[in-house]
Amino acid sequence: MNRQDHSEAREIIVANAISEVVAELRMVDVADYLAFLRFEQFASIADIVESAAELYFMPGTLKLGHGGEAVVNWGEVPKIKLDLELRPRGATVYFTLRLEDEQAGVEVTYVSFDQPTPDADENTRNLAAMIEQARIRKSPPRVSAVEHRL
Template identity: 60%
Template sequence: MDRQPHSPAREIIVANALRAVANELRLIDVADYVAFIRLESMASIADIVESASELYFMPGTLRLGHGCEAHVYWEGNPRIVLDLELRPGGCTVYCSLELSAENAAVEVNYVAFDDPSEDPEENSLYLEKALMAARIVKTERPLLMG
């Protein structure tokens, strides 16, 4: 896919939304990712992504896209790249999430809006609001004394 001219600004929005999910995904041992990718067990990786995302997003908001990559060499740190589809209400974000030992990075490839505005900044604001609406708000329960 061709990157859109407004992708860098939207990468910040998406990266902020995916920060907690990326931390969850980094809890999985890199050897498991490598094994699933090597054995082409995309369903297993899709389950991992779904499990991590259900803690932070409404069901169906985040899912594994068309693939993933493992970059493992004798020298250097391993990297796992997951193609993701982020679907908050009214738009779809096609992006890649790169996970390494200490970092995570997002690359937005394309954003499709159901009803786009002619103003790209308005579309970016819509994306940010849609992602906020798709998040699961965690509230602390009051302590019951009895």
């Protein structure tokens, strides 16, 4: 795949957006990922991704794409690669999440915009805004009328 000039900026946006989800995905034992991938139990992985994302994104925003891969060799740290789709309103980002022992990485393979502009930088800024709108944020605590008067 030929990398485009704006690919790195979009990878940073996606990586920052899903960092909390990645922390949740790391709670699953690597042996479970290995088993699910080896026996093509992609529905189980899809459930894990959906469960990890539900606290941070609107429903359906982050999901498993076409599967994944386990890279396991004797004497090396296992690597889990998951094909994911980030679908904020107005765009779809196809990317691979690579989970390793002490690090993770994102490789964006394709971004599809519902209404792209001719300017790639503007599309990148729009993507960041779209992802931000799809996030679930904690709201500040409500102050009751009784507490407010005190």
